Amino acid sequence: MITIKNLHASINGKxxxxxxxxxxxxxxxxxxxxxxxxxxxxxxxxxxxxxDYEITEGSVDFDGTDLLDMDxxxxxxxxxxxxxxxxxxxxGVSNINFLRTAINEIREYKGExxxxxxxxxxxxxxxxxLVELDPKLASRSVNEGFSGGEKKRxxxxxxxxxxxxxxxxxxxxSGLDIDALRIVANGVNTLxxxxxxxxxxxxxxxxxxxxxxxxxxxxxxxxxxxxxxKELALELEEKGYDWxxxxxxx
Amino acid sequence: xxxxTENELAKDLEDQEYKFGFTSDIDADTIPKxxxxxxxxxxxxxxxxxxxxxxxxxxxxxxxxxxxxxEWGHVHYTKPDFQDIAYYxxxxxxxxxESWDDVDPExxxxxAKLGISLEEQKRxxxxxxxxxxxxxxxATSFKAKLAELGIIFxxxxxxxxxxxxxxxxxxxxxxxHTDNFYAALNSAVFTDGSFCYIPKGVRCPMExxxxxxxxxxxxxxxERTLVVADEGSYVSYLEGCTAPQRDENQLHAAVVExxxxxxxxxxxxxxxxxxxxxxxxVGGIFNFVTKxxxxxxxxxxxxxxVETGSAVTxxxxxxxLKGDHSVGEFYSVAVTNxxxxxxxxxxxxxxxxxxxxxxxxKGISAGxxxxxxxxxxxxxxxxQNARNFSQCDSLLMTDECGAHTFPYIECxxxxxxxxxxxxxxxxxxxxxxxxxxxxxxxxxxIGLIVNGxxxxxxxxxxxxxxxxxxxxLTISLEGSVG
Numbered sequence: 001m002i003t004i005k006n007l008h009a010s011i012n013g014k015x016x017x018x019x020x021x022x023x024x025x026x027x028x029x030x031x032x033x034x035x036x037x038x039x040x041x042x043x044x045x046x047x048x049x050x051x052d053y054e055i056t057e058g059s060v061d062f063d064g065t066d067l068l069d070m071d072x073x074x075x076x077x078x079x080x081x082x083x084x085x086x087x088x089x090x091x092g093v094s095n096i097n098f099l100r101t102a103i104n105e106i107r108e109y110k111g112e113x114x115x116x117x118x119x120x121x122x123x124x125x126x127x128x129x130l131v132e133l134d135p136k137l138a139s140r141s142v143n144e145g146f147s148g149g150e151k152k153r154x155x156x157x158x159x160x161x162x163x164x165x166x167x168x169x170x171x172x173x174s175g176l177d178i179d180a181l182r183i184v185a186n187g188v189n190t191l192x193x194x195x196x197x198x199x200x201x202x203x204x205x206x207x208x209x210x211x212x213x214x215x216x217x218x219x220x221x222x223x224x225x226x227x228x229x230k231e232l233a234l235e236l237e238e239k240g241y242d243w244x245x246x247x248x249x250x
Numbered sequence: 251x252x253x254x255t256e257n258e259l260a261k262d263l264e265d266q267e268y269k270f271g272f273t274s275d276i277d278a279d280t281i282p283k284x285x286x287x288x289x290x291x292x293x294x295x296x297x298x299x300x301x302x303x304x305x306x307x308x309x310x311x312x313x314x315x316x317x318x319x320x321e322w323g324h325v326h327y328t329k330p331d332f333q334d335i336a337y338y339x340x341x342x343x344x345x346x347x348e349s350w351d352d353v354d355p356e357x358x359x360x361x362a363k364l365g366i367s368l369e370e371q372k373r374x375x376x377x378x379x380x381x382x383x384x385x386x387x388x389a390t391s392f393k394a395k396l397a398e399l400g401i402i403f404x405x406x407x408x409x410x411x412x413x414x415x416x417x418x419x420x421x422x423x424x425x426x427h428t429d430n431f432y433a434a435l436n437s438a439v440f441t442d443g444s445f446c447y448i449p450k451g452v453r454c455p456m457e458x459x460x461x462x463x464x465x466x467x468x469x470x471x472x473e474r475t476l477v478v479a480d481e482g483s484y485v486s487y488l489e490g491c492t493a494p495q496r497d498e499n500q501l502h503a504a505v506v507e508x509x510x511x512x513x514x515x516x517x518x519x520x521x522x523x524x525x526x527x528x529x530x531x532v533g534g535i536f537n538f539v540t541k542x543x544x545x546x547x548x549x550x551x552x553x554x555x556v557e558t559g560s561a562v563t564x565x566x567x568x569x570x571l572k573g574d575h576s577v578g579e580f581y582s583v584a585v586t587n588x589x590x591x592x593x594x595x596x597x598x599x600x601x602x603x604x605x606x607x608x609x610x611x612k613g614i615s616a617g618x619x620x621x622x623x624x625x626x627x628x629x630x631x632x633x634q635n636a637r638n639f640s641q642c643d644s645l646l647m648t649d650e651c652g653a654h655t656f657p658y659i660e661c662x663x664x665x666x667x668x669x670x671x672x673x674x675x676x677x678x679x680x681x682x683x684x685x686x687x688x689x690x691x692x693x694x695x696i697g698l699i700v701n702g703x704x705x706x707x708x709x710x711x712x713x714x715x716x717x718x719x720x721x722x723l724t725i726s727l728e729g730s731v732g
Contacts, residue, residue: 048687076689088684092702101698102688109689141702158688 001026001166001197002047002067007058008222009046016042018222019058024166027194031208031233032201034219035241040201041085043219044170048082049075063165076102077109079165079196083155083172090142095154096124098142099161106162127160131187148175156187163191167198173207185210205237218244281338287311290438293338297407297441300414310427310437317431323593324622324654327562330501330536337439337472396454401485402447403458406474409445416447420478424507424544424570432503432564433540436472440505443474448483448514457712459488473504479514481546486517488715500525501536502560508543508551512573515550516543519711521719524559526726531589531618534561541567545576545602552579553596554710556719558726561590566624568597571605571633578607581707583719585726586619586651595625595656600633600666609640612704615651616727622654627670631662638667644674645703647696647727697724 002024009017016039024030034040046053047060049072060067067075090098104114115123128135131153143151152172159167169188173181188198188211200211208216208230216232217224220241225248226232236244281292290311294304319329396403402413409417427437448454479485489506502524510516518541527534537560543551553567569578580596598607607627615621627638644653655672677699685695701708701720708716 050683072683072686073689073691076687082687084684084687088678088680090681090684090699090702092705093698098685098688098690098698101694102685102690105691105694106689162688 001028001063003061004047005059005061007043007046007060008056009042009053010056011042011053015056016053016222017046020219020223022217022224024197024199026165026197027192028214029192029198029200029211031211031213031216031230032199032219032224033203033205033216033233033236036203038219039222040203040219041170044082044085044168044199044201047075047168048072048080073105074109076162076164077106081159081162081164081167083152083159083167083169085170085172085174087143087146087151087155089144089146091144093142095138095140095142099124099158102158102162123161128157130160130190131156132183133157149177149180152176152184153180153187156184160187160191163196165196167191167196169198169200169202171201171203173202173204181207182210205233208233220244220248281336283336284333285311285335285337285439289337293439293441296338297410299410302418303410306422306427307438310434311439313428314431314434314438317434319431323564324620324624324656325562325564325591325593327536327591332435335501338441396456399452399455400449401452401454402445404445406440406443406445406476409476413445413447416478417445417476420509421474421476421507424509424542425505425540430540432538433505436474436503436505436540440472440474443476443504445475446477446485446487448479448485450480451482452480453483454485457486457488457714459490471500471502471504473502475504475506476509477507477516477518478509479511479516479549481511482513483511484515484517486712487519488712489518489520490523490715490718500534502538504539504541506539506541506567508541510543510545510549510551510576512546513548514546515552517552518543518554518567519715520553520555520557521711521715521722522555522557522559522563523722525561526559526590527561527588529588531561534590535559536561537563537565539565541565542570542597543568543578544570545573545578545605547573547602548575549573550577550579552577552581552710554579554581554707555583555594556704556707556711556715556722557582557584557592557594558722560592563590563592563594565594566596568599569607570599570601571607571636572601573605574602575604575606576602577605579710580607580609580611580625581710582611583614583704583707583723584612584621584623585614585723586616586621587726588617588619590617590619592620593622593624595623597626598628598638600627600629600636600638603632603634604636605633606637607639609638609642610706611640611642612707613642613644613653614647614700614703614723614727615644615653616647618648618650620652620654622656624656624658626658626660627668628659629661629663629666629668633663634665636663636666638669640668640670642670642672643703644672645700646674646676693724693728696727700724700727 004020004022007017007020032040055068100120107114124138128138133153137150143154146154172184213230216228216230218226226244281289287308290307294307425433427434446458477487508516508518524535524537545551551569557563567580571578578598584592584594586592596609609625611623613621613623623642629636642655646653653674657670659668661668681699682692682695700723708719711719
């Protein structure tokens with residue numbers, strides 16, 4: 001699905017990613033954990049194509065194409081989805097209009113016909129139920145006046161609507177209470193399939209009780225320094241990140 | 251059913267050229283360039299006007315000659331040469347059409363290009379259209395139906411012939427011929443426009459719509475619109491403008507007068523899309539318009555405008571709230587791109603007790619343009635308990651454009667309550683990135699964000715206009731983020 005090799009990225013001249021390697025196959029869920037400032041959100045931003053970052057070295061292959069060579073919107077159209085850590089508010093633009101525009105832009109890119117209003121509304125009903133999103137929120141302006149939990153659920157709702165190949169969840173658990181966490185996780189688990197994959201970026205192990213990863217990676221100082229099965233997350237939760245740092249300095 | 255402002259935006263937005271930049275090749279009867287009393291007499295003669303109207307014109311002309319062109323606007327332009335303008339141009343047809351089938355096919359084609367096929371409009375939307383090709387109305391629809399209700403909706407010239415007493419009693423009562431430089435000029439040389447009268451207690455069952463269009467090269471247009479809503483009546487009036495692409499500047503100096511008698515309501519909506527000049531600021535329309543309404547007791551006048559065109563705009567649709575408990579509203583979106591300049595806003599003059607006014611102004615500046623809001627809220631000493639709320643928002647698309655706000659408040663009654671809010675923001679890179687990440691192109695993203703920003707104003711427009719306005723906003727701002 002995605003193969004990241006020796007990725008180096010910097011912002012304002014400061015190097016954040018320092019040779020990151022990661023391979024994610026279809027059907028897999030990968031968790032990326034790590035202390036603050038390790039570069040977790042930078043990785044998400046760089047893959048999604050935020051222009052503030054400069055890629056100085058390395059390559060990213062996304063389903064056979066050079067991801068770094070693609071425009072931000074084309075990455076999205078090819079099936080890369082980022083669930084934002086801080087979803088953006090767009091006053092005056094309803095969720096429905098926003099999503100319909102997105103879906104039809106993606107369809108147009110793929111040479112497909114626009115989705116009919118009827119099909120669209122039926123999909124909205126189905127997918128909003130999946131994340132227990134109040135249907136009223138679908139008619140409200142994008143994220144405007146949403147609670148923190150509603151914003152995150154809205155991200156998963158959008159993900160469900162767009163059916164991406166690769167989803168990157170950037171700290172989706174932050175700011176969620178336990179019920180919201182369960183709902184979000186349930187959404188992600190339901191959407192999981194053999195032909196898609198997820199990268200779950202998180203600070204805490206808590207989310208991984210609900211979204212069970214196939215692999216856990218520790219990101220530290222711009223590199224993946226340790227990878228392992230899901231039990232690694234528990235170990236991190238128990239011991240913190242210091243032992244990793246110690247291992248690094250040895 | 252999604253709200254109409256949520257309609258999918260236009261698909262054919264790739265073409266950045268001015269969509270309506272074409273010229274119709276129709277024989278026109280044009281008076282040679284230049285302005286003098288003789289030209290005014292000739293215009294009046296050609297239009298077979300009564301003596302009092304000729305006198306009105308000549309009075310205005312004499313006063314205009316003494317006047318100085320205003321310079322206080324936050325705009326810079328080369329002043330028009332008033333002797334280099336042809337003041338009269340009418341499509342060369344002497345006879346009004348008996349039916350739509352008789353209309354010149356080329357004129358029909360022009361209308362089709364504008365997307366306002368009358369047949370379609372008649373059938374589908376129930377909008378009566380008084381289409382102004384240059385200065386003479388060539389087609390008026392639904393007249394019979396309106397006549398049943400006693401509603402008069404016709405060209406200004408026809409009104410002068412058929413309803414001279416109504417025209418004479420009302421014309422110039424809101425915008426006197428002495429009002430300002432361009433109003434005086436208009437009063438002297440206006441050629442046509444629209445007239446509308448709604449009788450007592452009648453609610454006009456359809457949106458009345460006039461499409462103005464400048465067509466003859468080098469012909470300034472001096473439109474005159476007069477809307478009279480008698481006691482307890484209601485009318486919604488739409489005005490939309492497009493113009494052919496030109497290299498020379500074209501002057502447009504219209505006068506619009508609205509009279510809402512006691513308990514009447516007038517809703518006046520404008521979508522203005524005149525040629526703004528090219529990317530380098532060459533050409534484009536000068537739009538110096540005087541629009542004003544006067545309210546009787548318990549009456550209401552609401553101005554809604556979406557301004558995307560013109561090289562230079564100078565326009566302040568205003569309300570004189572004379573009657574007690576009357577209401578004035580002004581909802582505006584003004585977009586400037588490239589080298590466009592707009593100095594626009596409103597005046598709310600509170601004379602009566604318990605009068606209320608609302609001002610919502612959304613300015614969007616792109617390119618190297620300058621966008622100014624200029625508004626006056628004036629509370630007179632007898633206007634007990636007057637209320638005003640003003641909100642002026644500015645959105646900047648680039649680092650090279652400018653947004654300016656000049657709010658004036660004059661209050662002579664201590665019971666008045668006046669609120670003014672203003673914001674300035676730059677279009678959010680985070681918002682655009684969010685849209686891009688969902689697969690939405692940058693152009694569409696800007697369209698979405700800008701239309702969302704203007705929603706409060708767009709929601710005031712009748713549906714067909716709102717859709718058109720959304721498309722215009724998007725077209726006007728293509729490739730404008732920097």
